[in-house]
Amino acid sequence: MSNKSALKVDSLRKSFGSELVLDSVSFDVPEGSATVLIGASGSGKSTLLRCINLLEQIDDGAIFLDEEEITNPEIDIDQTRRKIAMVFQAFNLFPHKTVRENITLAPVIVHRLTRDEANQRADELLKRFGLYEKAEQYPDRLSGGQQQRVAIIRALAVNPRVLLLDEVTSALDPVLVNEVLMTVKELKEDQSSAMTMVIATHEMGFAQQVGDQVCFLEGGAVVEIGASAQVLKDPQDKRTKDFLRKVHEAGRL
């Protein structure tokens, strides 16, 4: 892992109407590292990810991808989005396309791969994540965990610079959670090509295993940020301690 910053969020501010949802949020994501966002529901994790993916117009601050300001309205939004992939809580697979078609859609029509190249790459990924035999199936026929893994593969198929994962296991039952988390972990195994990720999650064990850095949000502000072991095992701020204790009591650590 190099220390070059792949993604940098600086003093980000976002409100919906009169409700301030993100307030002066700043952090750096070094290349090949994973930053985990934790915080109660409504603390602004999804909004933060959506801002990074340029799905929301921000009120102030800036976001940089490889030193380039992507929140500059003069740049081409579509070009930038091609470098950032996002996986949603609710899968968002296209129900009218097969697994393979879901995966090859963007590579073919956005990134101009030939159909053969795209299929080949899709099949490689499907094999790597043990879903090859589902290639011809429609998403509705898959289990939730399989659907979510397909969604992750679909995001990977465009070779993104940064991968954003928004509570990718929240809609799954516990047995299926693990297979999805293993898939994400796998993205970090290979040191040389580790994926740069920003992950919003409620799974603290996972946060510790995958996260290099953990960022605790409350009411849209960063309360505490630091190395994952430090924030999760030895939090400094009282609010972080309270939150982790509640999570612990709910039996999720």
Add this chain to the structure above:
Amino acid sequence: MSSTGSESREGRGEGVSSDGRALSSGGWSPSEREIRRRSFRRRAALRYGLIAAGSSALVLGTLLIVLVTSPGFTTLSDTFFNWVYGAQVLPKVLLGFMTNVTLTVIAASCVAIFGLAIALLRTSRSPALTPFRFLATVYVDLFRGIPMILVILLVGFGIPALRIPGLTNNVLILGTLAVIITYTAYVAEVLRSGILTVHPSQRAGARSLGLSHFQSLRHVVLPQALKRVTPPLLNDLIALIKDTGLVSILGVTDAVRAAQIASSRSFNYTPYVVAAIVFLLVTIPLTRFTDRAIRRSIERQNAQGLA
């Protein structure tokens, strides 16, 4: 590893209460960067407006000049756009148009009820309803396949020819009936396809909550289906308004017939143009209104920002 960007943070941080919850935006003022961003967006919007205005002026201006300078323009304008004569016939056309409006209101109400009934019948699964499902299918196939003008002629002239006592000979009523019969077939199909596009998991969700078949339809499936088919239904409504003009062939004095009478007396086609404008005055605002209504309902449900 832990890093907190600290540049350009002056003047921020107020308006955050002790528990970290940002309560108001008091104390915050946009940064240099945000101000630059906003002024860029303003300039972009201005540029967009100027280009739109310039291109519209150019295209419409050219069209107008070509029209006005064309050789037949004076004859054309006198035969079709004689506004003095147009003003004279306007009251008659408007009076006739009241018939179209009344007919539309009555027909649309009946079509909505019958169309929905047939759509529900065709999507039902009950074995007891099999013969009715069959009849409904035959009815829809038949009346979607026959030109409406034939249905109007058959009903308007055919039924009186039966001379059944007690049955009306009123061409207005018979014409309305013909319109209803035809449009019910179309609307039933639009509604049925809407119902079929609602995902089965929605019905399953409702049934698992203990809602009956009818209750799931009424509270879960239909609301989603109707929202989806609103655009095509409004299309049909606009087509219906225009098609009420067809009953004029039975001798009903609607806007079209009134214009025809006036035009055949004067050998001038301005009354037709007047009637066309009267129809447009109703149909165009209706399309604009429905476009807006649809967009707003979509935005309300999907709070998903811009994408």
